[in-house]
Every structure is written in C-alpha cells, then in structure tokens.
Amino acid sequence: MVVLGPNRYGKAETRIVRVTRHGDAHRVKDLNVSTALSGDMDEVHLSGDNSAVLPTDSQKNAVYALARRHGIGAIEDFALLLARHFADSQPTVHHARVAIEEYAWERNGASGHSFVRAGGEVRTCVAHYDGERAHVVSGLRDLVVLNTTNSEFWGYIKDEYTTLPETRDRMLATAVNASWRHDAPAGPSEAWPSGDWDKAYDRARQALLAAFAETYSLSLQQTLYAMGSRVLGDCPGVCEVRLSLPNKHHFVVDLTPFGLDNDGEVYLAADRPYGLIEGTVLREDAPDAGPAWE
Numbered sequence: 505m506v507v508l509g510p511n512r513y514g515k516a517e518t519r520i521v522r523v524t525r526h527g528d529a530h531r532v533k534d535l536n537v538s539t540a541l542s543g544d545m546d547e548v549h550l551s552g553d554n555s556a557v558l559p560t561d562s563q564k565n566a567v568y569a570l571a572r573r574h575g576i577g578a579i580e581d582f583a584l585l586l587a588r589h590f591a592d593s594q595p596t597v598h599h600a601r602v603a604i605e606e607y608a609w610e611r612n613g614a615s616g617h618s619f620v621r622a623g624g625e626v627r628t629c630v631a632h633y634d635g636e637r638a639h640v641v642s643g644l645r646d647l648v649v650l651n652t653t654n655s656e657f658w659g660y661i662k663d664e665y666t667t668l669p670e671t672r673d674r675m676l677a678t679a680v681n682a683s684w685r686h687d688a689p690a691g692p693s694e695a696w697p698s699g700d701w702d703k704a705y706d707r708a709r710q711a712l713l714a715a716f717a718e719t720y721s722l723s724l725q726q727t728l729y730a731m732g733s734r735v736l737g738d739c740p741g742v743c744e745v746r747l748s749l750p751n752k753h754h755f756v757v758d759l760t761p762f763g764l765d766n767d768g769e770v771y772l773a774a775d776r777p778y779g780l781i782e783g784t785v786l787r788e789d790a791p792d793a794g795p796a797w798e
C-alpha cells in the first residue's frame with residue numbers, strides 16, 4: 505500500500521527584468537522568481553485529472569503580468585502579492601510559496617539609462633500564504649567578507665588525525681548566507697508593514713557586517729552567534745536568523761625555501777574543501793515558524 509505524501513508544484517526560476525521609466529531616469533529590477541503551489545492535488549497525481557491544476561505556464565505569466573500591472577517595489581511585497589494572487593484566486597490552491605532572488609544594478613555614470621551589475625551579494629526572500637496567514641523570510645547570500653586579523657583558533661580537540669596548528673592570529677573570511685524570519689502579524693496578512701522591507705534589509709545587512717568586523721573571533725561559530733544576535737538586536741520584527749558560513753581558509757605560504765620570511769603577508773586562498781559553519785539564533789519568545797522555512 506502506498507499513499508501520496510506532501511507535494512507542491514510551480515514554475516522555478518522565472519527571470520524577469522522590470523524597467524520603470526520616469527522620463528530619462530530609468531529604474532531596473534532584476535529578479536529570479538520561483539512559485540510553488542499546493543492544495544487539492546491528489547487527483548492529478550493519482551488519476552491524472554488536471555482539473556485542479558493551475559499550469560506552471562500560467563504561474564510564469566502571472567509573474568510578468570503582475571509586474572506590469574503593479575510594478576515591483578521590495579521583493580517581499582512582490583512575493584506576497586503573487587502568493588495572495590494564487591491562493592486567493594484559485595479555490596484548489598490552498599497554499600502558495602514564492603521565492604525571489606534579486607540581482608542589484610547600480611547606475612553607470614550620470615545617464616539615467618546605463619547600469620552596471622553590482623558585483624556583491626544576492627538579496628533573497630521567501631513568502632508563504634495560505635489564504636489567511638503569511639510568513640516572510642528575508643535574506644542574502646554570497647556577501648563575502650574578510651578580516652585580516654582579530655581571529656584566533658585554538659583549544660580544540662586533538663585526536664590522532666589532528667595536524668592543524670593552533671593559531672592566535674589568522675585571516676577570517678566567509679561568504680555570508682543569511683536568512684531572517686519576520687514576526688508574522690497577528691491579524692490578516694494585509695497587516696504586513698508595506699514599504700519597510702528595504703529599510704529592514706539594509707539594517708540587517710549592516711548588522712551582519714558590523715558584527716563580523718567588530719567581533720574578536722575565537723572561532724567562526726562565535727562570529728556566527730555574534731552576527732545573528734546583532735541582527736536580532738538591531739532589527740525589530742525579526743525573530744529568528746539562520747546563517748550558513750563557509751570558512752574560506754587562507755593559509756600562510758611557507759616561503760623559507762626561497763630564503764623569505766612570511767609573517768602574515770602572503771596567503772594561499774583555498775577554494776575547497778572548506779569548513780561549513782551553520783546555525784540558528786532566535787529570540788527566546790519567537791513564535792512558531794509554521795511553514796516559513798520550507
């Protein structure tokens with residue numbers, strides 16, 4: 505006997521560039537949107553009856569049409585708009601998940617129409633909506649940071665395979681992958697503070713950077729906790745932070761064969777393998793996450 509378990513379906517990675525033109529001053533939003541719907545989908549799996557299915561092609565078209573109709577502000581607002589559209593317009597759709605990545609462009613020179621892709625991190629969000637309640641997780645990935653000192657690593661277990669020398673001064677570098685969960689409003693999801701998402705994003709990003717720079721680190725784990733705590737302290741309305749930090753190892757190169765000393769001046773930047781330090785930091789009274797992280 506087999507049964508159908510949890511399932512969802514949607515259009516992954518719809519790439520959309522939305523241009524807003526105010527005279528000669530243009531604005532660009534460059535997104536990657538993934539939708540996933542669930543609901544009365546037993547029959548399509550069990551008998552092939554498609555009558556409950558909103559095609560993934562229609563989901564993709566809705567992304568473009570709603571972008572044209574409503575414009576795109578903060579990605580969290582656009583994700584909620586789409587999630588509400590799917591769950592509120594189709595009786596067979598009980599839950600919508602919309603994930604968006606944003607690629608930033610900066611103005612290129614003084615013209616209003618030329619742009620250069622900002623090389624740094626990618627902004628992310630995931631919104632869930634079930635017809636009643638919404639959950640929003642914001643975040644970023646690939647924010648690469650490096651401290652040339654104020655990092656030590658010693659006092660760890662030494663087993664028969666340990667060769668790593670203890671260090672009181674090392675390079676510490678990582679590509680920050682962070683997501684932060686917003687408190688869901690108690691009432692209907694329309695209560696989400698619209699227009700505050702960009703400010704909240706800048707504040708969380710700044711908290712991550714400040715904590716990385718200012719923490720005297722005895723391990724990347726300690727730095728992770730400091731970064732998560734700082735976001736919670738600086739960002740009202742954020743109740744949980746999840747971090748995934750690859751330890752981008754930098755090894756001092758032995759230059760003695762060439763008659764040269766090397767007191768923390770020349771490093772080999774290793775590509776892989778890398779330590780991967782992951783953790784969650786949350787307010788003690790954080791409300792239940794529901795589907796927020798799915």
Ligand SMILES: O=c1[nH]c(=O)c2[nH]c(=O)[nH]c2[nH]1
Nearest residue numbers: 657668722723724725751779
């Ligand atoms: O900050 C660190 N944490 C570790 O757990 C670890 N393990 C390791 O080899 N180097 C490091 N660095």
